[in-house]
Amino acid sequence: MARQRIVFERDRRRFLKQATIGAGLVAGGLLLPGTLVASGRNGNGQARIVVIGAGMAGLAAARELEAAGHRVDIVEARDRPGGRVHTLRDPFSDGLHAEAGAVALSSSYTVANRYIDELGLERADWAMPELKPLFHLRGERIVLDPSNPPEWPFELTEEERKLGPQGVVERYILEHLPEGISDETRWRDDPMLALDQMTLAEFMRENGASAGAVALVGATQWFGAFIDSGSMLASAMSSFGLFGAGAPFLIAGGNDRLPRALAEHMQGKIHYGHEAMAIEQDESGARVHARHGDDAVTFECDHIVCTAPAPVVRGFDFSPALPRAQRTAIEGIDYADTVRTYFEVDRGFWYDEGVAGTAMTDLPIEEVAVQPYSRAGSADTSAVLESHVRGGGSQPLIDRGDGLVDYVLGQIEKVHPQVRDHAGEGFHLHWGGDPHALGAYSVPAPGQISRYLPALGQAHGRVHFAGEHTSILSATIEGALRSGVRAAAEVNQAMSRQHARASW
Ligand SMILES: Cc1cc2nc3c(=O)[nH]c(=O)nc-3n(C[C@H](O)[C@H](O)[C@H](O)COP(=O)(O)OP(=O)(O)OC[C@H]3O[C@@H](n4cnc5c(N)ncnc54)[C@H](O)[C@@H]3O)c2cc1C
Structure with missing residues (x-):
């Protein structure tokens, strides 16, 4: 049966107003009966923030906002933190674990490495291991003996044959990447933006690769999966400019130790099992309406940081509605499965x-x-x-x-x-x-970064957006973390502006 619970301290005037809005949403079929109320604002003038999602972006935003003195609550649909950083242990024998989401971090991840050090993680x-590399290509099982390179079963030029997969990557990709791919602020610069109009395969062909060389890279490299579909700008910045610019590493014991350690610092402030469904705002504040089992809960605050993946946000009800460009971007951005x-x-x-x-x-x-x-x-x-x-x-x-x-x-x-x-x-x-991800990560198609990225991270009044899909460093832990840090800075700026207006 639906219960009523008060999440924050109750204020009668707001409660009544809230109950009316809640009733409207219930009537509209959005929420189950028994709307729960959260209200009130800190007496010390600091903002009350609700973060949607305890993934890397949400945890980073929460950490930075708490450090700035704000009161933060996280609304998380799952019963664990980490989102797409998820380590599996249960089904395996003692000590074995496997990553279900993010595979590796890189020494080039500045925010992740800072948090790892601050949290004392190993x-x-x-x-x-020194074993011979193994492939299965075009029906052949190929064991690579470095002293006797194999005949790659692709139509390659004489030079490409000698180069092999690594040499081909060097020759047609790495040698041609524009300067600045490791600086996320430069993605709008001319040579970079041009990369958004092509795929990695087109980039390779433009630099002289044969069709066979493109196929070889597609089949033998971890970044090859989206060679024909993703924007080359995303590959250039995330795969080569960021991840490839450092050395890969893992969190000892499982990558989820990073989000779990971040979540530990938010003890009692992460509301697990609460699925946000609607966001509304007006001049007095903002509200997140969530479902918790059969209950409906409303979190009231000054600002919201929404870090749910774009395919999930598509199902949210925004009042007032998001601007058209932002709706189009959230609807349009491509995700990979x-x-x-x-x-x-x-x-x-x-x-x-x-x-x-x-x-x-x-x-x-x-x-x-x-x-x-x-x-x-x-x-x-x-x-x-x-x-x-x-x-x-x-x-x-x-x-x-x-x-x-x-x-x-x-x-x-x-x-x-x-x-x-x-x-x-x-x-x-x-x-x-997975209903709380609806995809693995964003993989913008050619043209989508220029068209959608600015709108994806755009604040809508009191609602701020973060998550890997709002970052040029898409599909990475670091992109998610930096987007959370960026959203926290936006909230701080908005609060300073509000404070300045109030003191006039
Ligand atoms: C298979 C796979 C491999 C990857 N490999 C790598 C890699 O090697 N290196 C790397 O750096 N990155 C990798 N990534 C990408 C990286 O995991 C993500 O970019 C990053 O974790 C995304 O963080 P986020 O906070 O943006 O989103 P999420 O982790 O999805 O966090 C969003 C949170 O919001 C919650 N949520 C969703 N809907 C609601 C709702 N309605 N109400 C409340 N909460 C909600 C979710 O449960 C989740 O906890 C990989 C991802 C996958 C899936």
């Missing part, structure tokens, strides 16, 4: 052959990876083997329904013929089917 290196399928294996059987457990393939399972990424493993120790499918390959897997896990195992068998002797029961995780 970093772990990305393990690079991801399906990851996990199997615990009793031992690192690939060591017997001296090949890597990890493999890049052009099979429907795309990448095979070994987790935890920080463990080199051995022939005798257990590990998690996963298939990581990014983008367009996700839906065909999902369409397999109950047969998905066995199908994936059958495909992994082409890469690792012994896998069935060692794998336990598998399971999959689909970010596009």
Whole structure:
């Protein structure tokens, strides 16, 4: 049954007004009966802020706003912090874990590294066991022997054949990236903005790559999944200018230790299991209407920082409505889907052959990876083997329904013929089917950064927007964190302006 609960201290005048608005939303079918009321403002003049989402952007915004002396509450739909930074432990044997969301951080992530140091978290290196790299391309299982490079099964020029995948990346991508790709403030500069009009494949072709070289990169590189669909500007800034500019690393014990440590500092102020559904504002303040089980709860505040992913925000009811350009941007920005399928294996059987457990393939399972990424493993120790499918390959897997896990195992068998002797029961995780993400991350198509990015991060009165999709460093932890820091600064500026007006 619906209950009524008061979240903040109650103020009778606001309560009555609130109850009326709540009744309107209930009548409109937006909220369940029993609207809950949150009201009141700090007596000390500091702002009361409600942050929607306890992912990296929301936690960063909350941390910065608390540090500035504001009273912050976070409304989070899940029962955990971290959003798309999520480490799986439960289904695995003791000590094993696997990342479900963000794979790695980079030494170039300035905000993430600052928080890691402030919170006293331990970093772990990305393990690079000395094993022969493994591929499955065009129907062939390829073991790379560095002293005797293979015949790559693509139509390559003589030069490209000699270069191999890494050399091709160097020759057609890295050598041609404009200066300034590591400076996020410069994305509107001319040479950079031109990159928003093309894909990575087009960029490579423009620099002389053959169709075979483009296909080789698409199949063998982690950034190759969106080679034909994503804006080259996003790849240039996020993949090469940011992530690739540093050394990859992990958080020891699991990447979710970072959001969990941030959340610990917000103890009691994160309202888990509260799903925001409507945002309204007027001259007196702003309100987030949320659903908590069968209850409806309203959080009242001075400013809102909304960090929910764009596909989720599409379903929010804004009053007053968002400007047209912002609605168009939220509706239009492209997201990629991801399906990851996990199997615990009793031992690192690939060591017997001296090949890597990890493999890049052009099979429907795309990448095979070994987790935890920080463990080199051995022939005798257990590990998690996963298939990581990014983008367009996700839906065909999902369409397999109950047969998905066995199908994936059958495909992994082409890469690792012994896998069935060692794998336990598998399971999959689909970010596009997660109601609080509705996709893995934003992957703007050519033209979408110029068209949508300014509007995605634009404040709408008392409502501020953050999240990886509002950052030029899209699809990264760092982009999400920096967007949270930016939104917090916006709130501080708005409060200073308000304060200045009041003191006149
Ligand atoms: C498979 C995968 C691999 C990745 N790999 C990397 C990588 O290697 N390196 C890297 O840097 N980044 C990587 N990323 C990207 C990185 O994880 C994200 O960019 C970042 O975590 C996004 O943070 P965010 O705060 O913007 O969004 P989120 O993490 O999605 O946070 C938003 C929060 O809002 C909550 N929410 C949603 N709807 C509501 C609602 N209605 N009411 C209340 N709360 C709501 C969500 O539950 C969530 O907690 C990867 C992501 C995925 C999915």
